[in-house]
Amino acid sequence: MDRNDTIICQETLQYFKIMLPSFSHEAKNVLAVINENAGLMADYILMAQKGKTLDLERLSSLSTTIRKQVARFNTLITDVRQAAQGIDNNTQTVCLVQHIRQVSELLSTTAAMRSIQFHVSATEEPMHIHTRPVLLLHIMWACLDYAMQTGDQGQQIGLSLEKKGENVLVRVSGIDKLKPESITAIMPDEQRNSVLSALNAELAIDENEKTLLLKIGKHHA
Amino acid sequence: MPDKVLLVDDDEDLMEIVSERLKNRGMDVDTVGNTEDALLWIARKHYDAIILDFLMPGMDGFETIHTIRKQQPDIRIIVVTGQMPADDGRKAIQMGADVVLEKPADLEVLAKSIRPSDSN
Numbered sequence: 137m138d139r140n141d142t143i144i145c146q147e148t149l150q151y152f153k154i155m156l157p158s159f160s161h162e163a164k165n166v167l168a169v170i171n172e173n174a175g176l177m178a179d180y181i182l183m184a185q186k187g188k189t190l191d192l193e194r195l196s197s198l199s200t201t202i203r204k205q206v207a208r209f210n211t212l213i214t215d216v217r218q219a220a221q222g223i224d225n226n227t228q229t230v231c232l233v234q235h236i237r238q239v240s241e242l243l244s245t246t247a248a249m250r251s252i253q254f255h256v257s258a259t260e261e262p263m264h265i266h267t268r269p270v271l272l273l274h275i276m277w278a279c280l281d282y283a284m285q286t287g288d289q290g291q292q293i294g295l296s297l298e299k300k301g302e303n304v305l306v307r308v309s310g311i312d313k314l315k316p317e318s319i320t321a322i323m324p325d326e327q328r329n330s331v332l333s334a335l336n337a338e339l340a341i342d343e344n345e346k347t348l349l350l351k352i353g354k355h356h357a
Numbered sequence: 358m359p360d361k362v363l364l365v366d367d368d369e370d371l372m373e374i375v376s377e378r379l380k381n382r383g384m385d386v387d388t389v390g391n392t393e394d395a396l397l398w399i400a401r402k403h404y405d406a407i408i409l410d411f412l413m414p415g416m417d418g419f420e421t422i423h424t425i426r427k428q429q430p431d432i433r434i435i436v437v438t439g440q441m442p443a444d445d446g447r448k449a450i451q452m453g454a455d456v457v458l459e460k461p462a463d464l465e466v467l468a469k470s471i472r473p474s475d476s477n
Contacts, residue, residue: 157440161412164439164460165368171461172374179381201370248367248414 143330144271148223151274154281158242159216166209173198173205215242222269230269231262232304232352236295239276243284251289254280258297265304265352271331272352275323275339279308279348282322286313306350314346322348359385360471361403365395366410366437375408378464384471392416399428406433406471411441411449411457419452426453435470437462 137145177198184190215238222228240254247254283293287310294309311318318341323331332339336353362384366372369390376386387402389395392415395407407425411418422434434454441449446457456470 161439165371168437168439168460168462169368169371169374172371172378172464175464176374176378179378183381198374201374205370245412249412251414 140330140333143327144334147274147327147331148270151270151277152219154277155216155219155242155273158245159212161245162212162242163209166205166212169205170202173202211241219270219273222273226268227266228269229264229266230272231264232297232306233258233261233263235269235273235276236297236306239273239280240295243277243280246281247284247293250284250287251291252284252287253292254295255292256295258295263297263299263304266354267352268334271334272337275328275331275335275337275350276306278323279306279339279350282318283308283311283348286311286318288312300351302354304352306352308348308350309346311346311348314341314343314348316341316343318348359383360405361385362387362471363395363398363402363404363407364388365390365392365407365413367391367413368410375464375467379468379471382468384468390414392421395421396424396428399425399432404429404432406435408435408437408467408471409454411436411438419448422449422452422454433471433473435467437467 177195180190180195218230236256236258240256244254280293280295287293291312292310294307296307296309298305298307319328319339322328322339328339338351340349340351341347342349362379364372364376364379364386366375366388367390372388372390376388379386387398389398392413395409396416399407409418409421409425413421416424418436422436425432425434433456436449436454436457437460438457439460441457441459449457458466458470
């Protein structure tokens with residue numbers, strides 16, 4: 137294994153290291169809501185046993201909440217499972233729209249703590265590319281995390297996708313404090329170069345537009 | 358007199374249900390979705406306990422605990438968290454929290470944390 141391969145392995149692990157606490161936090165919240173719903177239903181049963189009439193509309197609303205949380209949990213687990221599959225399969229065909237949603241959702245709690253909002257303006261249509269999914273998630277996470285860490289409270293960070301010929305452009309906009317050295321702050325040079333090379337991608341800064349541009353080329357591997 | 362409880366969580370579904378369950382147990386519950394509002398409510402109303410989601414929009418969790426403790430020295434501060442390393446849990450207690458509970462928390466444990474003298 138050469139130096140580059142080692143870096144790629146380390147960065148793959150690094151992604152799971154930073155992503156799993158966010159996943160765990162979201163999952164725990166879902167479990168907490170389901171747990172409280174079950175508890176409230178048990179409360180209602182106790183009240184009914186004591187003669188109080190069951191409020192069927194309220195029960196129906198609890199059922200809707202549980203279904204909503206189950207769907208939320210299913211999305212979380214599916215996303216993590218797909219990311220895990222990306223470790224074995226070096227390259228996979230993935231939907232970029234789904235990747236953007238996944239990263240922004242997992243970072244949403246951290247963003248909310250800083251009163252920062254993500255505005256995802258990706259198309260509803262799937263946008264498939266053949267790539268190395270974990271590395272792509274990792275660089276997208278690093279870009280969003282940087283935008284968030286340097287953003288002011290109340291700021292809105294834009295996320296959009298654009299297809300340009302065989303390339304896809306991911307734009308992270310609304311980053312006021314963007315400067316040339318931001319690139320290194322997003323990810324150290326050696327790691328970033330290895331990750332971008334493996335993705336056949338380029339990361340650039342448009343200071344005037346306060347935007348990070350991730351250009352992903354067709355994968356030939 | 359019912360216990361006056363301020364419930365602070367940014368997950369509306371969770372807040373609504375926990376609030377209803379605590380009210381079913383005879384408590385007087387107010388709810389807010391961020392730490393700034395929590396501090397405003399605490400400044401103008403006396404509470405017996407505050408149930409605080411540690412990771413919340415606005416102020417840092419430790420700072421929030423410290424500020425609440427300064428404003429209402431007698432309040433029970435119950436921190437509920439999805440994940441917290443042991444060191445952070447200890448720090449939360451040092452900053453003034455009375456109890457740190459991990460999600461999903463048992464409501465009976467939560468209720469006993471609000472009323473530690475109530476063994477039922």
